[in-house]
Amino acid sequence: MTRTLVIVGYGMVGHRLAQAMRDRDVHGAWRITVLAEETRPAYDRVALSSYVHTWDAGDLTLPAVVGVDLRLGEAALEIDRVKREIITSKGERVTYDALVLATGSAPFVPPVPGRELPGCFVYRTIDDLDAIREAVEAAGRTGRRAGMVLGGGLLGLEAANALRGMGLSPHVVELAPRLMPIQVDDGGAGLLRDLVQKLDLTVHTGTSAQVIERDGQRMVVKLTSGVELDVDVVVFSAGIRPRDDLARAMGLTVGQCGGVVVDEGCRTGDANVYAIGECACVAGMVYGLVAPGYAMAEVVADRLLGGTATFPGADTSTKLKLLGVDVASFGDAHATTEGALEVVFNDAVAGTYAKVVVSDDAKTLLGGILVGDASAYTMLRPLVGRAISGDPAALVAPAGTDVALGSLPDDAQVCSCNAVTKAVIKGAIAEGCADVPGLKSCTKAGTTCGSCVPMLKQLLTEAGVAQSKALCEHFDYSRAELFEIVAGSGVSTFSELITKHGRGFGCDICKPAVASILASLGTGHVLDGEQASLQDTNDHFLANLQRNGTYSVVPRIPGGEITPDKLMVIAEVARDYGLYTKITGGQRIDLFGATVDQLPHIWRRLVDAGMESGHAYGKALRTVKSCVGTTWCRYGVQDSVALAIQLELRYRGLRSPHKLKSAVSGCARECAEARGKDFGVIATEHGWNLYVGGNGGFRPRHADLLVSDVDTDTLIRLVDRFLMFYVRTADRLQRTSAWIEAMDGGLDHLRAVIVDDSLGICADLESAMHQHVGAYADEWRGVLEDPEKLARFTSFVNAPGTPDPTISFREERGQRVPVQLGIPEVVSP
Numbered sequence: 001m002t003r004t005l006v007i008v009g010y011g012m013v014g015h016r017l018a019q020a021m022r023d024r025d026v027h028g029a030w031r032i033t034v035l036a037e038e039t040r041p042a043y044d045r046v047a048l049s050s051y052v053h054t055w056d057a058g059d060l061t062l063p064a065v066v067g068v069d070l071r072l073g074e075a076a077l078e079i080d081r082v083k084r085e086i087i088t089s090k091g092e093r094v095t096y097d098a099l100v101l102a103t104g105s106a107p108f109v110p111p112v113p114g115r116e117l118p119g120c121f122v123y124r125t126i127d128d129l130d131a132i133r134e135a136v137e138a139a140g141r142t143g144r145r146a147g148m149v150l151g152g153g154l155l156g157l158e159a160a161n162a163l164r165g166m167g168l169s170p171h172v173v174e175l176a177p178r179l180m181p182i183q184v185d186d187g188g189a190g191l192l193r194d195l196v197q198k199l200d201l202t203v204h205t206g207t208s209a210q211v212i213e214r215d216g217q218r219m220v221v222k223l224t225s226g227v228e229l230d231v232d233v234v235v236f237s238a239g240i241r242p243r244d245d246l247a248r249a250m251g252l253t254v255g256q257c258g259g260v261v262v263d264e265g266c267r268t269g270d271a272n273v274y275a276i277g278e279c280a281c282v283a284g285m286v287y288g289l290v291a292p293g294y295a296m297a298e299v300v301a302d303r304l305l306g307g308t309a310t311f312p313g314a315d316t317s318t319k320l321k322l323l324g325v326d327v328a329s330f331g332d333a334h335a336t337t338e339g340a341l342e343v344v345f346n347d348a349v350a351g352t353y354a355k356v357v358v359s360d361d362a363k364t365l366l367g368g369i370l371v372g373d374a375s376a377y378t379m380l381r382p383l384v385g386r387a388i389s390g391d392p393a394a395l396v397a398p399a400g401t402d403v404a405l406g407s408l409p410d411d412a413q414v415c416s417c418n419a420v421t422k423a424v425i426k427g428a429i430a431e432g433c434a435d436v437p438g439l440k441s442c443t444k445a446g447t448t449c450g451s452c453v454p455m456l457k458q459l460l461t462e463a464g465v466a467q468s469k470a471l472c473e474h475f476d477y478s479r480a481e482l483f484e485i486v487a488g489s490g491v492s493t494f495s496e497l498i499t500k501h502g503r504g505f506g507c508d509i510c511k512p513a514v515a516s517i518l519a520s521l522g523t524g525h526v527l528d529g530e531q532a533s534l535q536d537t538n539d540h541f542l543a544n545l546q547r548n549g550t551y552s553v554v555p556r557i558p559g560g561e562i563t564p565d566k567l568m569v570i571a572e573v574a575r576d577y578g579l580y581t582k583i584t585g586g587q588r589i590d591l592f593g594a595t596v597d598q599l600p601h602i603w604r605r606l607v608d609a610g611m612e613s614g615h616a617y618g619k620a621l622r623t624v625k626s627c628v629g630t631t632w633c634r635y636g637v638q639d640s641v642a643l644a645i646q647l648e649l650r651y652r653g654l655r656s657p658h659k660l661k662s663a664v665s666g667c668a669r670e671c672a673e674a675r676g677k678d679f680g681v682i683a684t685e686h687g688w689n690l691y692v693g694g695n696g697g698f699r700p701r702h703a704d705l706l707v708s709d710v711d712t713d714t715l716i717r718l719v720d721r722f723l724m725f726y727v728r729t730a731d732r733l734q735r736t737s738a739w740i741e742a743m744d745g746g747l748d749h750l751r752a753v754i755v756d757d758s759l760g761i762c763a764d765l766e767s768a769m770h771q772h773v774g775a776y777a778d779e780w781r782g783v784l785e786d787p788e789k790l791a792r793f794t795s796f797v798n799a800p801g802t803p804d805p806t807i808s809f810r811e812e813r814g815q816r817v818p819v820q821l822g823i824p825e826v827v828s829p
């Protein structure tokens, strides 16, 4: 006899249960009715924030489940357990043999006076986002609009990023002293804050909203710290509360912190009633993630069909990916296990923080935190609870990220959202799955939060399956192919390019890459119109964001040569704005500690004194260092200073796949360290030797000799070709060294192309460089001459004149330096 299953709630978990039942109930033992409070079919809530890119709910909709009586916009209001009957919001009575509560949770709104005012929102449903958008559009403010998100956890940051996507300047207010307090420790949070602020988010930690007031069309939020924020919308993202009201009214037990108490089979105290997903409390835990909910749905499907499956507990690992910000936290991230040891790598220069937690004997991985670069997450998360061989530091040391997936055991979970193991993926590849979309549809891996997609690619590569070179999901072309498309078609905007040659609205991979291509091809000022929105924050403010949220100002000093007058102007500017002054390894004088609104004033004085942007921020030519050569040195055989200046002025402003550095030494003693550069020149008795593909950084590499004893004109012609060939054909963020190594034929091929012109493209490369050199204009001068560009340079768009409370300094060796947030030390295992 057919029985009736009623699922109350049609979120991701209710949907998974309906699908699992239809997949498994091959004999049709169950008739399924779903009561759904929301008026739209189940959608991917995990990807909710992407809705702001398209405003098309269809993109998020989960596949329809056939053979289900789905009642949208009809909530369960009352449930009579004795009659096994539900009264719905449409006044219908629905009876059941088995009832599954999948009612999810509701955002928690702290009792801040004013929280009911129009303009205050939560962030949970598509309707919430539509309402926020409507309010943003209705806000009558002139200039940039602003929003406040209360809550600096994972969802708060997502919400803030979504506000940014709607064109607002977001403020994130977090009561704890750090962002993402649950997932990240002090050290990681310090870096996270820096990275998040690069996204134009203003962070206020250790404070909360005291009161929200309405003032005409705007809202004023008074924080307990005394800061007042003038905003257009307020979004609460201060945690969630399980929606267990129905269960309470039915007399079912709820947990201490809420949630319908269920056993390991997800059954409540009533044998006919189950609870799954965010409304359930299993073994004292309420999970705010989708993977445990999916696992519970599978358990209930099994039980309803006579099985004995149990909920095994769940992985609470999380990974956040905002524009340019990677954060991941997994296992025992805070080292709460007795005797746990921590190994920390904190690289302030690279902007990465990595910590692994291991057992007291350093033999078992317990957890970890990654900020800035979470590429190791996919490898490390499946290893939690497993024995590690060798030094735990190797897991997070820069060299450790090359660990092959082959070393993972077959039963390790690659996709934790859908509980897919490495063995299942290998099996699918063996049966013919030849790409990521194929693996997604065969195994469900990568279909939820998507963080395991890089691992799927790697497993395909390890299995010998050739991979697509597509830049990202929005373009099927590699960076090099896109470069040729832009160059050949005359396309001059991102929108035109994506409309004609891509799909969707772009992401943090393709937008900066295309911005760089457009800049390499000289299509206007980097802050012109749409181009401005594609840039990373450093490029956006034409300055480098530093660790306390201030910027460094770096005037170009070609070849390291500077007049006393210019030195004096730099000194006066530094003195007047209280900037920390440092002569760097690239022979420049960096001025640190400027706030965004000071940047134009500082540059006005520098530009008036004949100086220009040193491009310390962009992926562009940085410096051409030199020794003093024949001018002063008794060993010098050529004028290294004159050549360095000539090269630096020639290639200044050239945007490239990675930053570029160069140097010229006046003799083989190599005082300028030219062989540690992307292109380096060393003088000989007969001319110049040109070296290419060197770099400093994590994996220092000496450059290789390309040609010897060439004259200056030949040298410059070859460097023109080398740089243009690199700019055109390298992958995104690929250094010259990696580019040459990846080339079929390596250095010999490069030599054939740019010295012997084996491809017949050298005239074209030279002419492209000629065009770049002719079109060069100082970007800072361009900003100063354009009031619209100048208007971007305010630190609090919505509260001009308010000092940023997050920026503070202390004094060291007679200069101002930033007050550091807790920087962890390396703790030996």
Ligand SMILES: Cc1cc2nc3c(=O)[nH]c(=O)nc-3n(C[C@H](O)[C@H](O)[C@H](O)COP(=O)(O)OP(=O)(O)OC[C@H]3O[C@@H](n4cnc5c(N)ncnc54)[C@H](O)[C@@H]3O)c2cc1C
Binding pocket: 008, 009, 010, 011, 012, 013, 014, 035, 036, 037, 038, 045, 046, 047, 048, 049, 074, 075, 076, 077, 102, 103, 104, 105, 123, 124, 125, 155, 158, 243, 246, 276, 277, 278, 279, 287, 288, 289, 290, 291, 293, 449
């Ligand atoms: C912006 C955002 C980002 C997220 N990112 C991640 C992430 O990266 N990784 C991750 O694992 N998780 C993430 N989550 C959490 C994840 O979305 C949830 O864990 C998951 O959606 C929970 O599914 P659920 O079905 O239990 O609850 P829900 O999706 O909340 O669904 C419950 C449904 O039940 C309905 N309902 C409630 N009461 C009734 C009633 N009486 N009658 C009928 N219907 C009712 C509700 O309207 C709702 O549609 C994110 C959540 C949000 C909001």
Ligand code: SF4
Binding pocket: 627, 628, 629, 630, 633, 634, 635, 636, 637, 640, 665, 666, 667, 668, 669, 670, 671, 672
């Ligand atoms: S590289 Fe040669 S020329 Fe230049 S400073 Fe050193 S010794 Fe002198």
